[in-house]
Amino acid sequence: MFKYFPHTKADIESMLKTLNISSIDELFKDVPESVIFNSDYDVPSFMSESELRNHFAELSKKNQELTLFSGLGIYDHYQPAVIDAVTSRQEFMTSYTPYQPEISQGTLQYIFEYQSMIQTLTGLEVSNASMYDGTTATAEACFMACAVAKRNKILISSTLNPNTVNVIKTYLKYKELEWDFIAEKDGVVDIEDLKNKLDKDVAGVVVQKPNFYGIIEDYEGFADLIKANKSLFIVNADISTLGVLKSPKEDGADIACGECQSLGMPVAFGGPSLGYLATEKTYVRKMPGRICGYTHDLEGRRAFVLTLQAREQHIRRSKANSNICSNQSLMALFATIYLSLMGKNGLREVNNLSYQGAHYLYEKLLKTKKFTDPFKKPFLKEFTLETNIPKEAIQTALLEKGIFGGIGLDVFGEQYEGLINFSVTEKRTKAEIDNLVNILEGLS
Amino acid sequence: MSKLVEGLYYSKSHEWVKPLEDDVVLVGITDFAQSELGDVVFVDLPEAGETISQEDEFGAVESVKAASDLIAPVSGEILEVNEELVGEPELLNKDPYKNWLLKVKLENTDELGSLLSSEEYEEFIK
């Protein structure tokens, strides 16, 4: 016997008898003999729970938990204890997609609340129930723009996180759509280059704020230009920063998308995190993914259901705008609980504390004279500096003290050589920041 | 039993065509189509001035659990779109023959000959 299989010998015998057969193998009679796998799998033997715990204890020793001054899309924000307590409830964790609303109101209601929160943060009218991550959400936003505008080219700002750019390029390439880049100027997207490149083929324009360098870009004038060209304006923004920054709606965006990992999720070696996607109702039928709507049951009670399903793959098949099916529902619950706890004041405070820490570190690093700011532009919780100290020396010195930060941006491409990123969240203490500065001060 | 109207032309993709005068026709969906779809919640239509061509998609009708593309039964220029349907798509369930989708100026009246008569269509949906 094995703990996940309740079949006793007697059960199996009685079931086989019901089926008038003498062994389970007979049920596989349709399978050609030549493809039956009769050997042992070359995987390790089973483990008891305590063996497994020991095994993971050994594996854990090969990982190093570090004090994180790293960001670039994945941030070390505080995670309220309430989140784990609620998200680990089996009613949320083990249930399927809420296709039976009568017994899925828990999931449906938090999706509705999640959509409401994304709505208010982006300012746009409708959010879907979630996307895999910020990069794929942005790629899907590009598809959406092409479907709405009935055109086939996307303009991508050069200040987008290269991870996002790479995923967009893969998606567009295989769908046989086109793209071009808008040049950057002094660390921000260049509006003059945008003007030159907006043509009749452009379906959408994607920008990011805060951008790859951490700079908060100002999109004054962008929406008018883009709309005049009958293209869609796509703003990618770390959702947490929208607690204080101008919303995509205020920027004139038609679609907002990006990463939600900042909302109470662990850094988790990159996943699972959560992507969001929001737009105006005019475009909702071109929006991918599930959408939850408010309604009532036959006794008039408040109820939530998945709606506008005729957009989706299980109905539309080859005519669907996207193939997305499973999303990141449980991670949307993380975000919903986080935002419930924080409210608008908490979210503002998180941003302010991160801003303060980041600016304190920034000033201190400049004072060492070993770092310069090539851009001198406003930033929030992360920033980019230039230095002559080899990035390997920085990394090694910090790692020795259990710190990870000062990522050399050239891991994303040669053009970023000499640039390094620092990120500070509300979790970093003054002692940690001072320590970081001390270590770097001693390098040359 | 699906309702049919004598004197209309029908397509195998469940649209009907009603000649008005000269080369101007109305286009709609059949009672069979609306009953298969169920409660219609959305109708996506092109704009007046655009042209449609026979057997090409020109829009879509959506219910809660299904979506169906609209296939042009004839070719021509769209003179008018029934805007009432945008706000009240359920009109298609109430009376699919009264609530037309498009008024079209035919490019080629011969195309009507390629469509089914009401008897032929009745046989087709059996």
Added chain:
Amino acid sequence: MINYNKMIFELSNSERIGYSLPREKFSEFHINQLSDNLLRKKELLLPEVSELDVLRHFTNISIKNFGVENGFYPLGSCTMKYNPKINEEMAANKAFSNLHPLQPTSTTQGALEVYYNLQTYLSELSGLHEFSINPYAGAHGELVGLMVIKAYHEDRGDFKRKKIIIPDSAHGTNPASTVVCGMDVVEIESNELGRVDLKKLKAVLNDEIAGMMLTNPNTLGIFENDICEITKLIHEAGGLMYYDGANLNALLGKVRPGDMGFDVMHINLHKTFSTPHGGGGPGSGPVGVTETLAKYLPNPRIKKLDDYYFVENSSTALGQISSYFGNYLVALRAYTYIRTLGKENLKLVGPYATLNANYISKALRTAYELPIKGYCMHEVVFNGLINKDNDVRTLDIAKRLLDFGMHAPTVYFPLLFPQAIMIEPTETESKETIDDFINVMHKIAIEAKEDPDKLKQAPTKTPIRRTDEVFAAKMMIFSYKDYLEYINNRG
């Protein structure tokens, strides 16, 4: 508190807070120092509540949900098996969950080892050469697998192969993924036994075929017994075979997709490898390929040299499809599951799942129409009741099951049968649970004859009853803001 009916926003009181943040340390800086044109003007509509308010709210809505630990969950094609607790304990390990994806590999060897070994185990269990665990979900895996197929043909300079053959019984994701990958669907009709019709398959083969997507056992729970012939035909025509891993649970322990001639596949870790469905995600959809195709797998790749694990970005890869390593903590749960079962117990998964499904098939066919005779694999599809009087539909049967404290099976899929009911019991259910289900299904069949209205009205014992979906689609109330506007307009 099953009648609890508040939204979190309705608990709001502007004096309350639910967070505790570090105190200010650097008051010489303030976010207001940012210029005004960068800051938001519009007030946020977020709740302001205490910590206990939040806990009570989410606890109260959670009990309106039905999870695997509530009761039997025979949702066909979804493999709602037990999600082991030890998986969760391991995924909560801070030594893994606190790793930043950009950390140097010298500090993440344990995490990389798990990822790498999971790749290896999945290769062994499926008979394919190499896996990437980056895809986030089954549909994402399909898209990536199709990208591999496209990349392979284009790499050979063959740009006209852009058609993917898909049986009409396939999941909707298959055709959707194909189109998203910039290829066209060639749908082929199934034969009367619900299987691929070889004649019809041969008729569509030509030099424009990039490959074929197949679920085996197919969506009717039937094994494609001509599988060797099918893969041979596709390969001879120059195409590649894609295995949709949605139904892999049936085969675990018995048959490996690679041995059937498949070149590319995805696995839904949230089905076969017991990771929780999470109310619709996060899932994980690793993609496996043959040796020839391995060079196209998406970046970043995790490799091993001697005893050191490292991250590689290859120029032959199809590109990047995720920010980093996919839903890493989901993969870690699947790794835990495989280590828990070990090679011994993994062999029993498919056989036990298949035994359970056939036992149900046998017991219900006296009351429910079984359109395809013979043995099924891990799931069985009925076409409604045998007795079609009283207009009792599959939907009514599904809703009535909820009143008996069981989740409904998948309904109205596959599309081949108008009243389809698809039942998948999985290997983690006992004979007693299955017998209970069988009894309830028979009870419902009797009710359909004697008191059909009871079914039409069902469910009545659930937190809410049937919902008005037309209202939802027409009113388009998608947020609390929309809701407030709706209430105000209604007066």
